[in-house]
Amino acid sequence: MKEVRGGKAWLGILRIAYKLLTNDRPKFAALIVGIAFAVFLMVQMTSIFAGILGRASSTVTNIGARVWVMDPAVKTVANNIPMPDYVLDAVRSIDGVKYAVPLYSSGALVRLKSGSYQAVTVVGLDESSLYGRPDLVEGNVEDIYAENAFIAVRDAEFSKLEKPQIGTEFELNDHRGVIIGFAKVTSAGLFGTPTLYTTYKRAIQYIPSSRYTISFILVEPKNNADIQHIQEQVRRIGYLAQTKEEFVGKIARYYMFQTGLGTNILIMTVVSFIVGLSISGQTFYTFILENREKFGAIKAIGAKGHELLVMILFQATFTALTGYGLGVGLCSLLIALARFRLPNYAASITYLNLGIAFIMVVIIAGISSCIGIRKVVNIEPFEIFRG
Amino acid sequence: MAAAAVKAMGLVKWFGEGDARTFAVKDVSFEAHFGEMLFIVGPSGSGKTTLLSMISGILRPDAGEVQVEDRKIWSMTNDEIADFRLNTVGFVFQDYHLFPRLTTAENVAIPLILRRENWDDAIKVAETYLEIVGLKERTGLTPRKLSGGEQQRVAIARAIVGRPDILIFDEPTASLDGDTGRKIVDFIKKEILNDRRCIIIVTHDGRIYEYADRIMQMEDGKIMNTVQGALHEE
Numbered sequence: 340m341k342e343v344r345g346g347k348a349w350l351g352i353l354r355i356a357y358k359l360l361t362n363d364r365p366k367f368a369a370l371i372v373g374i375a376f377a378v379f380l381m382v383q384m385t386s387i388f389a390g391i392l393g394r395a396s397s398t399v400t401n402i403g404a405r406v407w408v409m410d411p412a413v414k415t416v417a418n419n420i421p422m423p424d425y426v427l428d429a430v431r432s433i434d435g436v437k438y439a440v441p442l443y444s445s446g447a448l449v450r451l452k453s454g455s456y457q458a459v460t461v462v463g464l465d466e467s468s469l470y471g472r473p474d475l476v477e478g479n480v481e482d483i484y485a486e487n488a489f490i491a492v493r494d495a496e497f498s499k500l501e502k503p504q505i506g507t508e509f510e511l512n513d514h515r516g517v518i519i520g521f522a523k524v525t526s527a528g529l530f531g532t533p534t535l536y537t538t539y540k541r542a543i544q545y546i547p548s549s550r551y552t553i554s555f556i557l558v559e560p561k562n563n564a565d566i567q568h569i570q571e572q573v574r575r576i577g578y579l580a581q582t583k584e585e586f587v588g589k590i591a592r593y594y595m596f597q598t599g600l601g602t603n604i605l606i607m608t609v610v611s612f613i614v615g616l617s618i619s620g621q622t623f624y625t626f627i628l629e630n631r632e633k634f635g636a637i638k639a640i641g642a643k644g645h646e647l648l649v650m651i652l653f654q655a656t657f658t659a660l661t662g663y664g665l666g667v668g669l670c671s672l673l674i675a676l677a678r679f680r681l682p683n684y685a686a687s688i689t690y691l692n693l694g695i696a697f698i699m700v701v702i703i704a705g706i707s708s709c710i711g712i713r714k715v716v717n718i719e720p721f722e723i724f725r726g
Numbered sequence: 727m728a729a730a731a732v733k734a735m736g737l738v739k740w741f742g743e744g745d746a747r748t749f750a751v752k753d754v755s756f757e758a759h760f761g762e763m764l765f766i767v768g769p770s771g772s773g774k775t776t777l778l779s780m781i782s783g784i785l786r787p788d789a790g791e792v793q794v795e796d797r798k799i800w801s802m803t804n805d806e807i808a809d810f811r812l813n814t815v816g817f818v819f820q821d822y823h824l825f826p827r828l829t830t831a832e833n834v835a836i837p838l839i840l841r842r843e844n845w846d847d848a849i850k851v852a853e854t855y856l857e858i859v860g861l862k863e864r865t866g867l868t869p870r871k872l873s874g875g876e877q878q879r880v881a882i883a884r885a886i887v888g889r890p891d892i893l894i895f896d897e898p899t900a901s902l903d904g905d906t907g908r909k910i911v912d913f914i915k916k917e918i919l920n921d922r923r924c925i926i927i928v929t930h931d932g933r934i935y936e937y938a939d940r941i942m943q944m945e946d947g948k949i950m951n952t953v954q955g956a957l958h959e960e
């Protein structure tokens with residue numbers, strides 16, 4: 340009896356498994372489409388979710404401060420509750436604070452050259468440090484000190500400002516404004532409004548404000564170990580200090596659980612997983628059942644239980660990976676197409692999304708092949724033989 | 727006489743439990759020899775397929791043992807039994823059980839591939855066996871494109887490609903017309919039987935009884951009598 344063992348010896352068996360799987364084109368296509376659809380749904384949903392979450396905290400990411408001080412009731416950047424000036428002084432006097440600067444952030448309405456009005460977000464940076472300033476792609480950041488100077492962010496919303504040039508003028512509450520530069524940012528906003536940067540002083544001068552004007556206090560600690568102490572001291576005066584990550588997380592949780600939008604997308608993601616699981620689980624299971632007889636014949640001829648197992652696992656893995664690739668490809672294509680039509684389309688395929696979808700696919704393939712494997716490994720070749 | 731190729735000893739098989747229990751095979755013992763073409767005949771439901779399955783390592787008997795050459799197969803582990811099926815027996819199933827999506831050559835090569843032979847070599851050997859059964863021109867087709875008789879011959883090629891000592895056919899002519907059926911059995915007897923092989927054929931097709939060396943008659947799970955030499959239906 341000739342015994343050949345080792346990896347290469349499996350090739351023929353895997354090739355049979357592959358042919359049994361793919362030679363039935365319509366069924367194989369149904370399998371692949373099922374899994375691709377499931378992956379597509381999952382990646383699409385989680386990408387939209389990730390896109391929205393990323394954008395919801397875009398200001399925090401773009402400003403980049405390590406620690407943010409705010410009113411404890413603040414849930415997002417957009418809805419800030421202004422703080423009195425003494426808070427800034429108090430924060431500055433905390434041990435471990437290297438420096439602390441005010442940040443102004445508010446919505447406003449500008450009147451463009453054409454005479455139409457456009458909602459914008461105005462961010463006012465601390466005069467002396469310009470802490471949190473964006474990188475300019477055009478113009479000189481020093482010009483922000485010039486009269487009426489504003490920097491426009493060249494993000495997806497930029498076109499709403501009617502393609503301004505350096506020197507383009509607009510009106511903001513009867514004040515003249517002039518664009519002196521263009522900034523790029525790492526993260527675009529969720530709210531569909533262009534962003535204008537100016538100095539803190541000019542911002543509160545141009546935009547009618549309540550008694551208090553500081554939206555956030557940006558803190559640079561002397562070192563990371565001081566952060567906890569700073570947070571405690573800020574809490575003592577009735578305010579909240581959060582690290583960038585904590586703040587981003589808070590915003591994410593807010594959108595996830597306290598807005599209909601986030602909750603719905605979360606539910607949709609779960610639903611897409613369940614739908615995907617049932618579609619592809621069902622097709623794969625049917626496939627195995629329909630091939631039960633074939634596996635039975637192979638077993639009768641002399642295949643061992645573990646060889647059938649390897650064949651099914653190979654088929655499941657191959658199907659899952661092909662479907663996964665197709666689903667991810669389809670999703671990327673669709674998001675790219677959507678971006679092409681809507682530059683502001685909020686979806687981002689992150690490695691985390693891909694990873695989640697991948698794990699889901701592995702679970703789907705695992706569960707359905709587990710059920711299938713039991714059906715096949717327990718098969719009685721006699722049933723086949725009997726005819 | 728040399729050691730028996732197949733020795734069945736007190737084989738019993740039942741199906742169902744309790745009141746529903748029915749005996750398909752009741753205490754069957756017999757021997758089959760190398761160089762012999764043994765027919766098992768009997769009416770439908772008499773236990774022929776069940777008996778074949780027990781002697782070929784496919785169905786575990788409820789009592790009794792099967793000795794093939796010098797090995798007691800029902801004392802072996804499941805993997806050993808699988809190896810026994812792969813290396814020592816060749817079957818032709820009643821409904822052929824070819825893989826409709828594989829080519830005839832790939833179908834025939836399966837036992838070799840399960841023996842971990844190299845794919846290309848296995849296909850080559852399979853092609854020579856297809857030639858032996860007269861299907862040289864059909865190696866690249868899928869079984870659906872073949873007639874019933876041709877499919878039967880593919881199944882025969884798959885059964886003999888691994889050069890098994892024991893060949894087992896379950897109703898090989900059941901779905902063939904009389905002429906084709908006789909031709910195939912004639913071919914099996916002339917080309918495949920030799921003195922190192924034992925062929926057991928289950929049938930109730932009287933038209934092929936003339937090819938038997940010995941005929942065992944089964945009825946109701948028991949062997950009623952054994953007839954030496956070919957038997958001709960009147």
Ligand SMILES: Nc1ncnc2c1ncn2[C@@H]1O[C@H](COP(=O)(O)OP(=O)(O)O)[C@@H](O)[C@H]1O
Binds near residue numbers: 742
């Ligand atoms: N899996 C099974 N479950 C229940 N009864 C069975 C099973 N297999 C065979 N039988 C019964 O065993 C008897 C013998 O069947 P079988 O060996 O197929 O007969 P034959 O091949 O001679 O037609 C029949 O009565 C059949 O109904």
Ligand SMILES: [Mg+2]
Binds near residue numbers: 774
């Ligand atoms: Mg039968």
